[in-house]
Amino acid sequence: MNGTNLYRALISAGADEMAATKAADDNSRMVVTLAELKITSRLTLGLVIALLLLELRAFLG
Numbered sequence: 001m002n003g004t005n006l007y008r009a010l011i012s013a014g015a016d017e018m019a020a021t022k023a024a025d026d027n028s029r030m031v032v033t034l035a036e037l038k039i040t041s042r043l044t045l046g047l048v049i050a051l052l053l054l055e056l057r058a059f060l061g
Contacts, residue, residue: 003028 003024
């Protein structure tokens with residue numbers, strides 16, 4: 001659920017406008033943070049695999 005939909009749902013459920021806005025903003029920031037984490041974890045995994053291959057190459061030699 002994106003921030004706008006969350007905001008609308010909270011308002012229609014009777015939530016305070018300030019609380020709905022804060023929840024929608026927090027949700028949007030969380031989505032961005034999770035996307036950054038996904039990219040970082042893929043890069044880290046790629047580096048680990050590259051280092052492992054280098055070690056294997058040196059070991060098998």
